[in-house]
Amino acid sequence: MDGFEQDTSLANKMQVLESEVKRLYQENEKLSISLEVMKKNCSFLQACLQGKQTQETSDPREDSNKRARNEVAKAKISRVLTRANPGDFRLVVKDGYQWRKYGQKITKDNPSPRAYFRCSLFPDCPVKKKVQRCVEDKSILVATYEGEHNHAVIEAPNGLTAFPDCTIMAASTTNSLSFSPMGYSPEPNTTLGLAFPVREGRRRPCHDSMDSNIRIEEYVASLTRDPNFTAALAAAVAHSIVTLPHFTRI
DNA sequence: CGGTTTTGACCGGCGC
């Protein structure tokens, strides 16, 4: 091998290394963003499960309006955070129930519109749902549930209860919050290495085939009821991001 | 054709 060949070989290697460094840098940048989002979500979840989290949309006017209007309804308010796909602009939070949208508003504190839903399974069902994108992270949908369904959760065709398919539900008690660590990944149905069903299009029933995903969600839902879960989750998330290069992408 | 979504209008509570 003469000097020229060595030079070109080195140059090629340098090019490969350069592109690899560039790729790693970009990857690191994405992961840093993911880490920040996950950190925020973890601390949020931790605070919620410790009972320290109060209503985050702390517009005093809104709160006082709600108080004045419906004390009873406020006693049964729960919130769900769901990560939506970046290209999906619909305000749809799949939770196993069928909802009919009856209004949409732009609110003062958030440029994203807020959608209002009622349960469409039973006309007399008092439960209402508000869905709005998070101010800080528009990929996160914040669903606020008011009241409780006066009917059973719909049943999946395979006999399993249709648990919410995109969220990890905490107990739906007063001001409780739920959390969905839906990391967006290039594979549309892959989240944190688990396959969650993603349904597209309008008016498709929320209780179609859920198979093994329901068991996964049951398991994860049981974890969220564990008081020690949040600390373990935070540690696991940090560990996964550091050790698994394709853990989650933004 | 029936159920759902869209969207402008309307209502009621609150602060000034």
Added chain:
DNA sequence: GCGCCGGTCAAAACCG
């Protein structure tokens, strides 16, 4: 009383 704001209504449009 007035204006602001969130929530709801309802007619038209849309869709399977």
